[in-house]
Amino acid sequence: PFLIDQIAAGEVVERPASVVKELVENALDAGARRIQIATAGGGKTLLRVTDDGNGIPREELRLAVRRHCTSKLSGGLDKIATLGFRGEALPSIGSVARLSVASRAKGADDAFEVVVEAGHCEGPKPAALTKGTVVEVRGLFQSVPARLKFLKSDRAEAQAITETVKRLAIAFPGVRFELSGPDRSRTLFEAVAPEAALTRIGAVVGEDFAENAVEIDAERDGVFLSGFAGLPTFNRGNSLAQYFYVNGRPVRDRTLVSALAGAYADMVAKGRYGVAVLFIELDPALVDVNVHPAKADVRFRDPGLVRGLIVGALREAFAREGV
Numbered sequence: 001p002f003l004i005d006q007i008a009a010g011e012v013v014e015r016p017a018s019v020v021k022e023l024v025e026n027a028l029d030a031g032a033r034r035i036q037i038a039t040a041g042g043g044k045t046l047l048r049v050t051d052d053g054n055g056i057p058r059e060e061l062r063l064a065v066r067r068h069c070t071s072k073l074s075g076g077l078d079k080i081a082t083l084g085f086r087g088e089a090l091p092s093i094g095s096v097a098r099l100s101v102a103s104r105a106k107g108a109d110d111a112f113e114v115v116v117e118a119g120h121c122e123g124p125k126p127a128a129l130t131k132g133t134v135v136e137v138r139g140l141f142q143s144v145p146a147r148l149k150f151l152k153s154d155r156a157e158a159q160a161i162t163e164t165v166k167r168l169a170i171a172f173p174g175v176r177f178e179l180s181g182p183d184r185s186r187t188l189f190e191a192v193a194p195e196a197a198l199t200r201i202g203a204v205v206g207e208d209f210a211e212n213a214v215e216i217d218a219e220r221d222g223v224f225l226s227g228f229a230g231l232p233t234f235n236r237g238n239s240l241a242q243y244f245y246v247n248g249r250p251v252r253d254r255t256l257v258s259a260l261a262g263a264y265a266d267m268v269a270k271g272r273y274g275v276a277v278l279f280i281e282l283d284p285a286l287v288d289v290n291v292h293p294a295k296a297d298v299r300f301r302d303p304g305l306v307r308g309l310i311v312g313a314l315r316e317a318f319a320r321e322g323v
């Protein structure tokens, strides 16, 4: 199982930012209202995610770090309501790092901790924690030099972590996010909660974006599009400043990127990108979110429909503004 976990780790955890994504999604799935992320060395030395969610009962702690032990598949694969569902993240992380999970389940009198090192699990043993869960990942890929050498500089990895947290922060304006250095003294990103969606978007993308954006609200054949699109005259865009969500999940998808490019075609200068935050809601049966374990990719049943919806809605909104 250790080797299988290491192979799975190659798909689920590519870099520190993918670990952060998995851990924060777990916290969100557990109903957390406040999520603190601490990092050191671009996440290679340390990643710690602290949440105030429902926690993990003592008897489930060991299972949580074992392969395919998800508590989230009650509805079946086609009815995925939570962000996680494969039960692969923690075992994968535990196979390529020192992983500790401390938790106090809601209503429990005590907290417990398990530690996974080189695929070997120890505990549960008592831990000091008043509520929620603390997951700590140390020395990511230190034992897998072949993977380690594909990581970028600490700075670049830290940047990717910040991007990941920002993307999730937009999707969950009711949750407080705090990203910091190892001792929480150096805040790298913070979003207070609860915030109105646009306030949160302003906090993440920039106040200037919030002021230069038009609201998008459209529907076509049961596919709903909402969000905000920067006016073509708002010329700050780079390719990172595009935020897409499908049924509440942050995604990176070629259909969406290309649709957005189409909506702004001939309206922004060469080398510039439209800035937008777009939420797409559709029947889960019409989109496959199960393409890749990291779950950032999606496959629409009808990409043409989604593209037409985006281009049409943005062009219409720009026209209304006289652009």
Ligand code: ADP
Binding pocket: 022, 026, 027, 030, 051, 053, 054, 055, 056, 064, 065, 069, 070, 071, 072, 083, 084, 085, 086, 087, 088, 089, 090, 091, 133
């Ligand atoms: P998945 O999220 O796909 O179910 P993971 O490997 O990410 O799989 O997590 C395994 C299990 O551990 C989850 O199903 C959940 O029951 C539990 N778990 C992990 N992180 C947390 C957390 N922060 N709070 C509560 N439960 C958690």
Ligand code: MG
Binding pocket: 022, 025, 026, 083, 084, 085, 087, 089
């Ligand atoms: Mg998960």
